[in-house]
């Protein structure tokens with residue numbers, strides 16, 4: 001009866017923050033052990049962990065690539081815009 005329910009991908013309500021912390025590797029000690037054990041036996045939380053890990057790696061990837069997100073065309077357009085500012089009104093040679 002739970003099949004095909006998107007809510008099935010969510011970890012148990014009381015485990016959400018623990019599963020999230022496990023995914024970003026900030027969980028230590030007994031909570032980490034407890035959460036690892038729970039995830040191993042709980043398909044909801046296993047899905048949740050995978051979801052959080054995918055989210056984290058996507059966030060990290062976008063941080064790393066943040067400086068090169070502009071395409072060459074966009075850089076060219078930005079440079080043209082800057083040139084326009086430099087030679088803007090009042091500085092006509």
Ligand SMILES: [Zn+2]
Pocket residue numbers: 011012015038042043044045
């Ligand atoms: Zn669970």
